Amino acid sequence: MLTSHKIKIIQSLDKKKFRQKYNLFLVESNKIIKELANSRVKILEIYSTKPEELKSLFKNVDIFEIDERELRKISFLQNPKDSVAVCSLETAKIDDSKDRQIILDGIQDPGNLGTIIRLADWFGIEQIVCSQDTVDLHNPKVLMSTMGSFTRVNVCYVELEDYLKTYQHPVIGTDMQGESIYKKEFPSKFSLVLGNEGNGMRPNVEQLLTDVVTIPRFGKQQSTESLNVSMATGIILGQIFSDQV
Amino acid sequence: MLTSHKIKIIQSLDKKKFRQKYNLFLVESNKIIKELANSRVKILEIYSTKPEELKSLFKNVDIFEIDERELRKISFLQNPKDSVAVCSLETAKIDDSKDRQIILDGIQDPGNLGTIIRLADWFGIEQIVCSQDTVDLHNPKVLMSTMGSFTRVNVCYVELEDYLKTYQHPVIGTDMQGESIYKKEFPSKFSLVLGNEGNGMRPNVEQLLTDVVTIPRFGKQQSTESLNVSMATGIILGQIFSDQV
Numbered sequence: 001m002l003t004s005h006k007i008k009i010i011q012s013l014d015k016k017k018f019r020q021k022y023n024l025f026l027v028e029s030n031k032i033i034k035e036l037a038n039s040r041v042k043i044l045e046i047y048s049t050k051p052e053e054l055k056s057l058f059k060n061v062d063i064f065e066i067d068e069r070e071l072r073k074i075s076f077l078q079n080p081k082d083s084v085a086v087c088s089l090e091t092a093k094i095d096d097s098k099d100r101q102i103i104l105d106g107i108q109d110p111g112n113l114g115t116i117i118r119l120a121d122w123f124g125i126e127q128i129v130c131s132q133d134t135v136d137l138h139n140p141k142v143l144m145s146t147m148g149s150f151t152r153v154n155v156c157y158v159e160l161e162d163y164l165k166t167y168q169h170p171v172i173g174t175d176m177q178g179e180s181i182y183k184k185e186f187p188s189k190f191s192l193v194l195g196n197e198g199n200g201m202r203p204n205v206e207q208l209l210t211d212v213v214t215i216p217r218f219g220k221q222q223s224t225e226s227l228n229v230s231m232a233t234g235i236i237l238g239q240i241f242s243d244q245v
Numbered sequence: 246m247l248t249s250h251k252i253k254i255i256q257s258l259d260k261k262k263f264r265q266k267y268n269l270f271l272v273e274s275n276k277i278i279k280e281l282a283n284s285r286v287k288i289l290e291i292y293s294t295k296p297e298e299l300k301s302l303f304k305n306v307d308i309f310e311i312d313e314r315e316l317r318k319i320s321f322l323q324n325p326k327d328s329v330a331v332c333s334l335e336t337a338k339i340d341d342s343k344d345r346q347i348i349l350d351g352i353q354d355p356g357n358l359g360t361i362i363r364l365a366d367w368f369g370i371e372q373i374v375c376s377q378d379t380v381d382l383h384n385p386k387v388l389m390s391t392m393g394s395f396t397r398v399n400v401c402y403v404e405l406e407d408y409l410k411t412y413q414h415p416v417i418g419t420d421m422q423g424e425s426i427y428k429k430e431f432p433s434k435f436s437l438v439l440g441n442e443g444n445g446m447r448p449n450v451e452q453l454l455t456d457v458v459t460i461p462r463f464g465k466q467q468s469t470e471s472l473n474v475s476m477a478t479g480i481i482l483g484q485i486f487s488d489q490v
Contacts, residue, residue, distance in 0.1 A: 038467065219397070
């Protein structure tokens with residue numbers, strides 16, 4: 001049941017501190033909640049204005065019917081959809097067997113992390129390794145912008161420098177002075193590193209790169225100086241996978 | 246001077262109706278206003294908390310110093326920067342001499358249009374032709390997300406079906422059943438058409454395509470079904486320009 005105590009806990013879950021305190025996070029909308037059925041995410045309970053859509057998929061989960069007014073109280077969306085699932089927070093462990101992965105050093109914008117997770121899912125990249133100060137995966141805005149892809153990509157947080165010192169394969173970063181992505185021959189096993197939106201990657205991480213690539217700019221001299229980090233990720237991945245066909 | 250009458254007019258300019266009524270639109274932040282110096286955009290006046298930064302660039306423009314409180318009144322940003330430039334609204338005319346252009350059929354999200362304009366600028370695509378119901382270029386959110394690129398790309402609005410019937414070069418659209426972008430040989434003159442976020446392009450526009458391409462998905466069967474329209478644009482342009490190097 002949606003008690004006022006429960007409402008208070010749910011409302012606190014937009015903050016990382018409280019997600020960690022309660023070991024809980026939220027997933028919103030039936031469309032995305034349905035994707036949890038095939039994932040390792042453990043749903044504890046669901047509050048829904050349309051519970052019928054979910055009952056057959058989640059036979060062992062308590063699904064409580066609520067009204068629009070109650071939904072607005074517990075949703076983090078500007079326009080609440082239909083359901084809020086309260087899920088158990090489990091910290092993902094790094095899987096060293098992945099041939100290709102993305103590394104994020106200090107990405108701050110929830111939309112960028114979400115978009116990069118969706119891209120990884122599209123291109124079949126199964127792991128994203130993040131620095132500790134990268135925006136939290138379970139931030140409601142991140143989860144929404146993955147469009148459900150977070151259930152299929154392992155997103156883990158590590159001490160990045162320590163991790164990279166032990167990593168055995170090429171570590172590819174981006175820089176204006178790098179080799180053109182159109183000329184580069186990408187190895188079969190590697191990490192692609194993207195840095196913070198404003199400052200790029202930390203110098204200590206940059207020193208651990210083995211390869212540097214760039215996306216050539218075709219516009220005039222005075223054209224835009226940069227692409228958004230998630231767009232750059234998409235264009236580079238698009239190019240890496242052009243060798244696969 | 247920033248009279249209360251002027252404030253009222255400026256505040257109304259987030260709506261297309263009032264931009265058209267007054268023939269005005271706003272550009273915010275010194276960083277982006279500076280880019281107007283090399284563009285055809287005509288600035289009528291500037292209100293700024295940091296007028297010194299602008300004076301040498303805009304000698305013939307009235308620049309009024311205002312305080313933070315006044316800036317908050319006339320800015321459309323959640324976190325107002327430093328300046329608001331009131332500019333003359335001029336409708337761009339289509340330029341038939343462009344070899345490569347993007348066509349947008351019903352794009353609704355301001356961030357998507359802004360991102361696509363920035364991409365066009367990066368890749369040196371000088372014109373974007375939009376259907377009449379595509380989100381308005383002068384929407385403050387569109388302009389901000391172009392990061393100044395709107396000054397270098399001709400964005401015009403037309404009756405799309407009528408226009409395409411007279412257009413002489415290949416018209417390339419996207420569809421799951423299209424030819425892989427990695428196998429397609431792109432012609433030297435063409436339009437690339439992207440459709441509405443939810444519904445894609447209109448059937449009447451789709452019928453006028455001469456070529457259809459797709460971005461292959463490398464993730465597992467159950468991976469994400471789609472990419473955001475601006476991301477798809479970026480990956481396709483990235484591939485088109487791979488032939489150029």
